[in-house]
Amino acid sequence: MTSQPHHIVVVGGGFAGLWATRALDDPSVRITLIDRRNHHLFQPLLYQVATAGLSAPDIAAPLRHILDAQHNVEVRLAEVTDLHPQQREVELGDGTRVRYDTLLLAAGATHAYFGNDHWAPFAPGLKTLDDAVRLRRKMLLAFERAEMETDPAKRDAWLNFAIVGAGPTGVELAGTLAEIARHTLKDEFRHIDPRKARVRLIEAGPRVLPSFPQDLTDKARAQLEKLGVEVVTGTPVSDINAEGYRLGEHFIAAKTVVWAAGVAASPLARALGVPLDRAGRVLVQPDLSVPGHPEIFVGGDLASVQQDGKPVPGVAPAAKQMGKHIARAIKARLAGKPTTPFRYQDFGNLATIGRMAAIVHLGKLKFSGPLAWWFWLAAHVYFLIGFRNRFVVLVNWAMAYISYQRAARIIFGDAHDERKPGGDTR
Amino acid sequence: MTSQPHHIVVVGGGFAGLWATRALDDPSVRITLIDRRNHHLFQPLLYQVATAGLSAPDIAAPLRHILDAQHNVEVRLAEVTDLHPQQREVELGDGTRVRYDTLLLAAGATHAYFGNDHWAPFAPGLKTLDDAVRLRRKMLLAFERAEMETDPAKRDAWLNFAIVGAGPTGVELAGTLAEIARHTLKDEFRHIDPRKARVRLIEAGPRVLPSFPQDLTDKARAQLEKLGVEVVTGTPVSDINAEGYRLGEHFIAAKTVVWAAGVAASPLARALGVPLDRAGRVLVQPDLSVPGHPEIFVGGDLASVQQDGKPVPGVAPAAKQMGKHIARAIKARLAGKPTTPFRYQDFGNLATIGRMAAIVHLGKLKFSGPLAWWFWLAAHVYFLIGFRNRFVVLVNWAMAYISYQRAARIIFGDAHDERKPGGDTR
Structure with missing residues (x-):
């Protein structure tokens, strides 16, 4: 040619x-x-x-x-x-x-906020690395603000976390945030007890992780609750602003709302x-x-x-x-040949919830708890691109697991400026 | 009591x-x-x-x-x-x-820019993690811009890097940047040859790393030049703007100028x-x-x-x-007792230059090259706080060394917006 x-x-x-x-x-x-x-x-x-x-x-x-x-x-x-x-x-x-x-x-x-784009500044979502670093900053700063706050009502608002949407991302965020509050941060503050932070997972639909069968969904909910997450299903959030969110008749003061709903x-x-x-x-x-x-x-x-x-x-x-x-x-x-139709081969569905908590659905095989978590971990580390990443991720996780510590607890930007870095509202 | x-x-x-x-x-x-x-x-x-x-x-x-x-x-x-x-x-x-x-x-x-604060937006410095992430972004984006540029003069300006100040930070940045251009990026572009990037280290004083004895300074300079850095001493930069910098009589078009001078x-x-x-x-x-x-x-x-x-x-x-x-x-x-005067105990002076290149001055002992680099590496890894950091840093370095790759080559923020994240001019 x-x-x-x-x-x-x-x-x-x-x-x-x-x-x-x-x-x-x-x-x-x-x-x-x-x-x-x-x-x-x-x-x-x-x-x-x-x-x-x-x-x-x-x-x-x-x-x-x-x-x-x-x-x-x-x-x-x-x-x-x-x-x-x-x-x-x-x-x-x-x-x-x-x-x-x-x-x-x-x-x-x-x-997407489905017609409620004005919620975006108060309930950031998670799609890019920038989003992730911004969310990390928001969550960690909430505990810092609570520690500095002397008014008990305001302090509670800083310790109130809400995750909107109980798909895989919402469940992962809620479970891990509960673990951070209960374990990672527990001895580090002098005026607040991070274990008293309230982590709420809110789902408009009837259950968490709706792409899984009902029995696994029930297990996921039980595991979330065991980790300290308060699960609310069947109730949509009807408003979000800088002070909190509205759930049915009630307005809940909460400084940290995360959008994982769509x-x-x-x-x-x-x-x-x-x-x-x-x-x-x-x-x-x-x-x-x-x-x-x-x-x-x-x-x-x-x-x-x-x-x-x-x-x-x-x-x-x-x-x-x-x-x-x-x-x-x-x-x-x-090559001048006809194309074939695409067929998705479903090798199974996994979701992690938190430390030692996950659910796995592989055809007729369904399991949950620590074994599911190890299975999830192995699958995800395996699929990470490149040897270096795989190995370092394993080391980071092993250390985090042994010590309950989280290695990347870095807040970028100045403490006094909540809008940095890239603190726009994307 | x-x-x-x-x-x-x-x-x-x-x-x-x-x-x-x-x-x-x-x-x-x-x-x-x-x-x-x-x-x-x-x-x-x-x-x-x-x-x-x-x-x-x-x-x-x-x-x-x-x-x-x-x-x-x-x-x-x-x-x-x-x-x-x-x-x-x-x-x-x-x-x-x-x-x-x-x-x-x-x-x-x-x-500090010593009375030339208007240079700050064009020649960022390196003191905080935010500075470091911003500098990483600026350096990596310069190669991306060069790849997209069709005008040869503009392309050269994107491939011209200048580090102002040849203290430890300036030397480290220049040596490592030369290594990135010559090795890490070498096969990754289709329109430019990153090895043709010009990395210039500019020092107003007579020599690089002036806190070291003259003979080690000479060795450091030779190692820098071997890594591909162009070292200019005895000449201060007299202006910096968005298009480049002035050195003596000449204006050099350079899109990436880094401030390590004071x-x-x-x-x-x-x-x-x-x-x-x-x-x-x-x-x-x-x-x-x-x-x-x-x-x-x-x-x-x-x-x-x-x-x-x-x-x-x-x-x-x-x-x-x-x-x-x-x-x-x-x-x-x-305890009601008198205080004693402070005495600095000088255990030695180390500076790293790049891959396998460093100088070490310990009392009467002076050495340079790979042995000095290993010594520097061991000392710095040892002093990092906390086991996890030490171990992961070792792994990262070992992998970077074997593969010539650099694990953290992530540009935060959108490609089309040079000022994110935290893209202010601190």
């Missing part, structure tokens, strides 16, 4: 984008991977950074480094702000356009001009291409895929599988 | 403040340790965080955790903004005052109303107390101490020794 290699633009270096890119290590295609961050993030452990168990670099690796040996890939650190499907171009933040032959849109999701697809999906589902995700074809645009694929959290009457979940294994499927579909197209 | 315990206020949880506090583990005194950060920082390794070799939490430990078992200590996260020596009170950022019987002022130093004492020293030296440090009595105020001691970088006609250097061992001396002096006073 003397023609130019086929140019694939991949938007997003998460699990879907990165796995597709790696599977396309072939000199007949040229790939431009565009991400607005310089790193691939191991999102399943992001809550550990937010709760000071891990450092940010422990769960992230530079995209350039991951891909340095794959010579058909160019990594660009830039934000894609618009798509022009008719011209086959993506538009970057600085106005430049990049032309593609094939596009993989894997820009992921962000947390995600919405990247707004980029709208630029495709095709039907989206209620969460803004693209209703893709069976082969994950976009209706009317066989040259555009969508993967990861941005793709809405139904399988056997149920949605494919927004988890890392599904995103990786989509990425690999899309790579195969692109190769099939280039 | 039925009287109230003697109340000691310690301002600053650096080496002087923390070592004094630990040496005063005695129920007859009550200590309030005030710091505006929640952590003790192992400052000698701060440049490793700036150059992405270590995570911020690797070199910092929460003050509350370090001191949790010392029951006569209360840690307060607050900024001391003023002193009232006549009333024996310190004033906090929120206006509250804390009364002391004895005060230890150990608020340290900050980087420190000034905390402005709190002025509130004492006693004579200061040219760098703003307190000219203390031989026992490290303040003239006219036997109840106030000054330690660490804030104290100006002459010994045998030379100033005691602003290094961690000196600060620790001062802290311990002040603890002894306070105990002597409480």
Whole structure:
């Protein structure tokens, strides 16, 4: 062939984008991977950074480094702000356009307040490393403020924590925060008893971790309560402001509210001009291409895929599988062969709750407690990219486990300025 | 005794403040340790965080955790903004005052631009973890910008790095940055060759690392040049702006200029109303107390101490020794005994330059190169507080050494916004 290699633009270096890119290590295609961050993030452990168990670099690796040996890939650190499907171009933040032959849109999701965007400044969510460091700062500073406060009502407000949403992230945050209050911080203050901190997990739906069967959900709730979390289900939060939140008839004074109640697809999906589902995700074809645009694929959290009457979940294994499927579909197209429909292979569902507490659902196998926790730990450490990360994460966890200490309890920014660093309201 | 315990206020949880506090583990005194950060920082390794070799939490430990078992200590996260020596009170950022019987002022130093404060936005310095994360971001983003730039002159400006000041921090930053450009990043870009980055170390004085003897200084310079650093001595930088810097007659286009040329004492020293030296440090009595105020001691970088006609250097061992001396002096006073003069015990002087490059001066013993580097590494890892930190740092370094990779190459904040996070100009 003397023609130019086929140019694939991949938007997003998460699990879907990165796995597709790696599977396309072939000199007949040229790939431009565009991400607005310089790193691939191991999102399943992001809550550990937010709760000071891990450092940010422990769960992230530079995209350039991951891909340095794959010579058909160019990594660009830039934000894609618009798509022009008719011209086959993506538009970057600085106005430049990049032309593609094939596009993989894997820009992921962000947390969403479902029409209550004014809650965002008071109830930050957790999607990026910046979010995690900001959340860590907010949680740790709350104990510091409580220690300085002499008014008992205000002190209680600083020691009142609420996590809104009992999906995996909400459960992890609540369980770990309870552990920090009860164990990590217990001897460190002179005026407050951190064990009296109230950690509340609030879910509008009827139960925690609704993607699990009822019996495991019940076990998860029992484990949360044993760790000291107060679980409230069936009640939506109806308002959040700087002083606290409203739950049914009651306004609860709480200085730390965390949003884990929902995600919405990247707004980029709208630029495709095709039907989206209620969460803004693209209703893709069976082969994950976009209706009317066989040259555009969508993967990861941005793709809405139904399988056997149920949605494919927004988890890392599904995103990786989509990425690999899309790579195969692109190769099939280039070879003039038909594409096959995507099928999600569900290897099981795990959720961690806190120290020695987790639930595992693998086909007919269901278990919970310490064994589930070890299983979860092993699986997650194994899947972290790169040997160094795996090993250091293991060491950090082993030390945290033995000592009850959390290594990353660093508050960035000055103590007197609550809005640093990057203290905006994203 | 039925009287109230003697109340000691310690301002600053650096080496002087923390070592004094630990040496005063005695129920007859009550200590309030005030710091505006929640952590003790192992400052000698701060440049490793700036150059992405270590995570911020690797070199910092929460003050509350370090001191949790010392029951006569209360840690307060607050900024001391003023002193009232006549009333024996310190004033906090929120206006509250804390009364002391004895005060230890150990608020340290900050980087100083010597009348050129308008250079600060273009040439950030390195004193805190926030500084280090910001510097890391600035350096890594420069390579990203160069990769995106199509104009060759602008591209060169992004690949031009200048470190102003060839003291220990400047030398460490220059040597490590050269290593990153030549080894860590070498295969990761498609449009630039990071090895062509120009790393210049600029010193107004006649030689690098002037606290070392001439022969070791010469060896340090040779090692820097071998690592790829261009060393310029005897020439001060006469201007710095967003486009570059002026050196003698020439203006050099350089997007990344780092300030390592000088420190000034905390402005709190002025509130004492006693004579200061040219760098703003307190000219203390031989026992490290303040003239006219036997109840106030000054330690660490804030104290100006002459010994045998030379100033005691602003290094961690000196600060620790001062802290311990002040603890002894306070105990002597409480027992009605005279205090003794402080004597700095110089155990030697080490400086690291880069991979396998360092110089060591221990009394009559002088050596350089790989052996000096291993010696430096062992000493610094040994002195890091706490087992966990030591071990993880060792692992990180071992991995970095084997792989040439740097684990903490994470750019926080959005790619399109150069001013986040905490992107102010401190």
